Amino acid sequence: MDDETFETLGHYHYKVMETLDGPGRMRFINHVFDEWVESQELDFPKREQQQYSELLTDLVKDFGH
Numbered sequence: 001m002d003d004e005t006f007e008t009l010g011h012y013h014y015k016v017m018e019t020l021d022g023p024g025r026m027r028f029i030n031h032v033f034d035e036w037v038e039s040q041e042l043d044f045p046k047r048e049q050q051q052y053s054e055l056l057t058d059l060v061k062d063f064g065h
Contacts, residue, residue: 013028013032013055013059017059017062029059029060029063032055032059035052036049036052036056
């Protein structure tokens with residue numbers, strides 16, 4: 001995934017998170033976590049694994065408790 005696509009994906013995730021209540025945000029973050037785990041298990045390129053990790057970290061930092 002190139003940087004522009006990753007940035008667009010990040011903006012999309014933030015827009016979705018802003019519309020959700022607390023439990024919805026938790027489920028959404030869990031879904032992103034599941035995608036990160038899958039990227040590890042399927043041996044995605046390291047760059048993509050890092051992008052999922054950064055997205056997950058940012059979402060937890062900004063919306064998690």
